[in-house]
Amino acid sequence: MTLDPYYETMYILRPDIPEEEVESHVTKYRDMIVEAGAEVLDNQMRGKRRLAYPIAKHKEGIYVQLSHNGDGQQVEVLEKAMRISEDVIRYLTVKQEGPLPAPRVVPGTEAPEPAQAAETPEPEAS
Known part of the structure; x- marks a missing residue:
């Protein structure tokens, strides 16, 4: 079974840029990415971190x-825009082989965990 490749950038x-500008x-x-004819699978804000x-x-x-x-083809378009931008200080795109990333669960829509479901007592048959 071959799995389709996807890209992670x-x-x-x-x-020092404001939160609104980050968004x-x-x-x-x-x-x-969407305009280039590709599909966005996931978009995660990892936050502010110290650089190595x-x-x-x-x-x-x-x-x-x-x-x-x-x-x-979307990689070239995306990286060209990032190269020109003064707000992007580093970028890297990697082609991934394997299963697609699992979609993140949005808070508030989480399904009950199996451990919680097992704690619910079932009525006994008499």
Whole structure:
């Protein structure tokens, strides 16, 4: 059984940009993937983290992970836009082989865990 490849792009934004601008960048890159004819599988904001080494005189960065599925043409479009942007200090796209990432569960819509369901007493038959 062969599994379709998908792509994961991790990019780091400058730590000094406002939260609204971070959201606009996330939306812009997600929409760019869709406009290129690909499908966005997952988009995760990893938050502000300390960098292993300074990049463009920054010691921290805002990490964002974007998983997408397509023919590969969307990668060139996405990386060109990131290369031009002054707010993106580093990016990397990796082609993944294997099962597609499981969709994240949105808080508030979680199904009960099996351990909780097992604790519910069942009525005894007499």
